[in-house]
Amino acid sequence: MSWALPLPVVIPLIAAAVCTAGDHVLPRRLGDAIGVVGAAGAFAFSLVILLASEKQTQLTWFGGWKPRHHHVAIGVAFAADPLGAGVATLATGLVLASVLYSWSFLRDAARAYDTLMLLFGGAMAGFALTGDIFNMFVWFELMGVAAYALAGFQVAEVGPLQGAINFAVSNTVGAYMILMGIALLYARTGALNLAQIGHALSGHRPDGLVIVALTLLVCGFLIKAAIAPFHLWLADAHAVAPAPVCLLFSGVMVVIGLLGVTRCYWTVFDASLAAQAHDVRAVLVALGIFTALLGAVMAFLQRHLKRLLAYSTISHMGIALVGIALLDEKSLGGASDLLLAHGLLKGSLFLCCGILLVRYDGIDELQLHGKGRSLPVLGIMFGLGALGLTGLPYVGSYLGHAQIDEGATANGIDWVQPLLMIAAGVSSAAIFRAGARVFLGWGPREDPLLSAEPSESPPERTASMPALFAVTAALLVLGLVVSVAPGLGQRVEQAAGRARDRIAYVDRVLRGRELPAPPRPPVAVESTATDSVLYGIGATAIAFGLALVGLFRRRLPEIVRTALRFTLGPPLAALRLAHSGIVGDYVAWITVGTAVVGGVWALLLR
Amino acid sequence: MSFLPYAVAAWVCIVGLYGIVTSRHLIHLALCLTVMQSSTYLLLLAIGYVKHGGPPIYKGVKLGTTSVDPVVQALTLTDIVVSVTVIALILALALDVHKQAGTVDPDEIREMSG
Amino acid sequence: MTRRVRIGFFLPALAGFAALLVWAYTGIPSFGDYQGPYGFVINRISTPLRHMDNAVNSTTYDIRGIDTMGEEFILFAAVIGVVLLLRDEEGRSEDVEDDTGSDVIRIFGTLAIGAAVLVGLWLVSFGFVTPGGGFQGGVAIASGALLLYLVAGYREWSAFGDETKLDPIKGIGGGGYVVIGLAALVSGMPFLHNFFSGGVTGSVWSGGSAGFVNWSAGIEVAAALVILFSEFLEKYIVPIAKSR
Numbered sequence: 001m002s003w004a005l006p007l008p009v010v011i012p013l014i015a016a017a018v019c020t021a022g023d024h025v026l027p028r029r030l031g032d033a034i035g036v037v038g039a040a041g042a043f044a045f046s047l048v049i050l051l052a053s054e055k056q057t058q059l060t061w062f063g064g065w066k067p068r069h070h071h072v073a074i075g076v077a078f079a080a081d082p083l084g085a086g087v088a089t090l091a092t093g094l095v096l097a098s099v100l101y102s103w104s105f106l107r108d109a110a111r112a113y114d115t116l117m118l119l120f121g122g123a124m125a126g127f128a129l130t131g132d133i134f135n136m137f138v139w140f141e142l143m144g145v146a147a148y149a150l151a152g153f154q155v156a157e158v159g160p161l162q163g164a165i166n167f168a169v170s171n172t173v174g175a176y177m178i179l180m181g182i183a184l185l186y187a188r189t190g191a192l193n194l195a196q197i198g199h200a201l202s203g204h205r206p207d208g209l210v211i212v213a214l215t216l217l218v219c220g221f222l223i224k225a226a227i228a229p230f231h232l233w234l235a236d237a238h239a240v241a242p243a244p245v246c247l248l249f250s251g252v253m254v255v256i257g258l259l260g261v262t263r264c265y266w267t268v269f270d271a272s273l274a275a276q277a278h279d280v281r282a283v284l285v286a287l288g289i290f291t292a293l294l295g296a297v298m299a300f301l302q303r304h305l306k307r308l309l310a311y312s313t314i315s316h317m318g319i320a321l322v323g324i325a326l327l328d329e330k331s332l333g334g335a336s337d338l339l340l341a342h343g344l345l346k347g348s349l350f351l352c353c354g355i356l357l358v359r360y361d362g363i364d365e366l367q368l369h370g371k372g373r374s375l376p377v378l379g380i381m382f383g384l385g386a387l388g389l390t391g392l393p394y395v396g397s398y399l400g401h402a403q404i405d406e407g408a409t410a411n412g413i414d415w416v417q418p419l420l421m422i423a424a425g426v427s428s429a430a431i432f433r434a435g436a437r438v439f440l441g442w443g444p445r446e447d448p449l450l451s452a453e454p455s456e457s458p459p460e461r462t463a464s465m466p467a468l469f470a471v472t473a474a475l476l477v478l479g480l481v482v483s484v485a486p487g488l489g490q491r492v493e494q495a496a497g498r499a500r501d502r503i504a505y506v507d508r509v510l511r512g513r514e515l516p517a518p519p520r521p522p523v524a525v526e527s528t529a530t531d532s533v534l535y536g537i538g539a540t541a542i543a544f545g546l547a548l549v550g551l552f553r554r555r556l557p558e559i560v561r562t563a564l565r566f567t568l569g570p571p572l573a574a575l576r577l578a579h580s581g582i583v584g585d586y587v588a589w590i591t592v593g594t595a596v597v598g599g600v601w602a603l604l605l606r
Numbered sequence: 607m608s609f610l611p612y613a614v615a616a617w618v619c620i621v622g623l624y625g626i627v628t629s630r631h632l633i634h635l636a637l638c639l640t641v642m643q644s645s646t647y648l649l650l651l652a653i654g655y656v657k658h659g660g661p662p663i664y665k666g667v668k669l670g671t672t673s674v675d676p677v678v679q680a681l682t683l684t685d686i687v688v689s690v691t692v693i694a695l696i697l698a699l700a701l702d703v704h705k706q707a708g709t710v711d712p713d714e715i716r717e718m719s720g
Numbered sequence: 721m722t723r724r725v726r727i728g729f730f731l732p733a734l735a736g737f738a739a740l741l742v743w744a745y746t747g748i749p750s751f752g753d754y755q756g757p758y759g760f761v762i763n764r765i766s767t768p769l770r771h772m773d774n775a776v777n778s779t780t781y782d783i784r785g786i787d788t789m790g791e792e793f794i795l796f797a798a799v800i801g802v803v804l805l806l807r808d809e810e811g812r813s814e815d816v817e818d819d820t821g822s823d824v825i826r827i828f829g830t831l832a833i834g835a836a837v838l839v840g841l842w843l844v845s846f847g848f849v850t851p852g853g854g855f856q857g858g859v860a861i862a863s864g865a866l867l868l869y870l871v872a873g874y875r876e877w878s879a880f881g882d883e884t885k886l887d888p889i890k891g892i893g894g895g896g897y898v899v900i901g902l903a904a905l906v907s908g909m910p911f912l913h914n915f916f917s918g919g920v921t922g923s924v925w926s927g928g929s930a931g932f933v934n935w936s937a938g939i940e941v942a943a944a945l946v947i948l949f950s951e952f953l954e955k956y957i958v959p960i961a962k963s964r
Contacts, residue, residue, distance in 0.1 A: 013789075014895055017895030019891075063782060072758070076783075112803065123793075126790065142793055145695065149797065149804055153804065158703065162715045162716075164699055180619075189756060208744050209748065591627070594733075595735075619741065620737070627727075628723075654754055656759075657753065661851070663775070663776075663850060663851060664775070675754050675756075676762055676779050677758050679776045680780040680787075687791050687795055688791065
């Protein structure tokens, strides 16, 4: 099956090349069809690789350059373990959904759009499947370039341009940091293959070079993953990109950042940092919780629907980072389940926003007040999506939340779970509040708490509503059943365990040793602890309660409102100031974050 | 002497980063990104240098002669292309911004915030 | 945030970042003391195994060819992005009277175009023997094309820099790279395996199928850069034409 490994990358790339070469020659529909075929082919082969990787990590050396000379890797390898293959499948699947949705949704410059979308998907698949650190950087940059152009798509307004610039500059600074980290590791080990770098570093105590390489790589990837304080660009980029592009940004592009951190840590840094894992963990858990809460609060302050959803994405990325940062199998499995459900559900919510834009010409919660009442089906889908994100037991992202909570408990950390519950509750409260205002007409038409954003003009293609609804509904249903899909939780945990196993990875990649196939996990709905059920119910209660408070604030007694204004006013104003929309501020915060993370690790890890 | 190239690489990176944060002109900002990228070239090429090593071209040169590392040069080539492409995109965005907003000062472009 | 607040946060952080970088760099082996195996292995095997004298290009197009494929598509994506971002409802303006009036420029410019394109082609074809290769040669060819604007003015250029002609070239260049890799895959070898490797060291034919890959990169880079120049030039020319 290893011959299939390049295909999820190669098929979209060649489809993109064909689309461009034939741009002025082929009829429009044929070009569109090539796009769909390219995306579908990539998805199909990703699935095939995923199934094969569960038995054995799939391995191919490009150009046939196998390692030799005392296990020195010469060529570039794709090494697909189930975690990487899973992310590649998610990426290509969401790209397929996006291409199908866009078929109906966009008309302006459709060919360029499809091409960029295919390149974006191929690059993400390449990043997820590769076993070479510089190759990761190349796919990371391809992803980035395609994304910057897709974000600035609607060039006739300043908003998209600002969003695209903030996006491009922030992520490029991140890419340079990653490159510096790669250079440092190359200087120490003379290798670019992940397994070989890890092998070369093992047994040596970490020194300044390794610690700073860890800092640069982690911070560079966390910029892409939109973790605070590196997150500022995400909301700007989401607010202005077309809805199917936002689907990809929130659904899988940020996941790539987290995968980068995971992959680099477990194949490279675990070798020398295993003894001090708790120090690494401490910093990342702190960042994760900070992000989860910050994203949730900022989400509540938005009225632009896509920006609101973007901050909710940031919040969920924080929760997922906590799962990854706990550095054990259950939590990493939980993070993966959470990101799977989140990608599907958040994606469907963005597609709902696209339908709202097409139908009602607006994307602002207050402007759309009550208009959604004529589309009750959309309202139900929106509500279900929000519910899935909250973590109500056995719906949507619940499985992921539960596994992370259990992982935290197993590690003896008890204060994390309530905070994550609050974060999930608050971010979902924002979505429920918006949904209630738009689809039920609840709440006042003015709300000074929410920041005003530029409006968006709808796309020019006359959309086929059934097609748009179909794609949205498909994603929604898939997302909701993640928690109850039999066997999924156990298989994801097993995949997480494989991802953490550096020795087996090195054996497989450098020595070609085929490992015995792991036992098949049971095909049953994973049961979760009672605590997790309670946290899930708690998050839902917070979500509903806070949404109602947000809508009907005026009915609270005057004393309560004044107290809230005094205590919450200044911090919220400061938060707003920090999210200024100015790229210089964003890069300044990136520098601050990197210096702090690096400084803390310098003190702890030496 | 043996640390000088790395010190220069670090300095160039810092200068570029400072330029990005304090920039008042989008084209200046794009060029500061280029400066930051140049620091990574310096770092890579300095890492690959072998004392008394010649270029890794073997035409007419006996195999086994000391040569510098070709891998970092290949990486730098890739980097240059990547950097050119990103700068091209940012310049195109700057042109568009100037057309729409009449300014290229990043501090002035504030359609979105909060 | 005002600039002053921003700089107040930023400068200490920048100092900390600089300290981290310097601390890391002290851990690198001192300048000239490269130790790692990767470079030495490639220097040893590049000529015997692949008949390529230029170890850098054997790394770029053969050993790490998949990186170059990705990089090519980055250029591809960026050019599409620039065309997308600079797209205009106004359409092209073709009647701009701006050729240079000077005969000297015209004569020497034309000679220079020929020289630039020739040098570019030479760089690409001898990429495995001397420093050069697809990317470098492609850029040289593209700059020769840009000289055309200088010599002949916008009207001649716009006939040349037309998207409908260049897009297929770009697509074929990019797609060609992938097709060569796939050809290897289909015949049972790993993707991008260098088939008919060998050839004569030191000649144009060294490198095997990596040579084709080298050419497709050169073609794609030249076409992509000409499109880029064309887009930016149009943004410059059209307002000038209007103001006349």
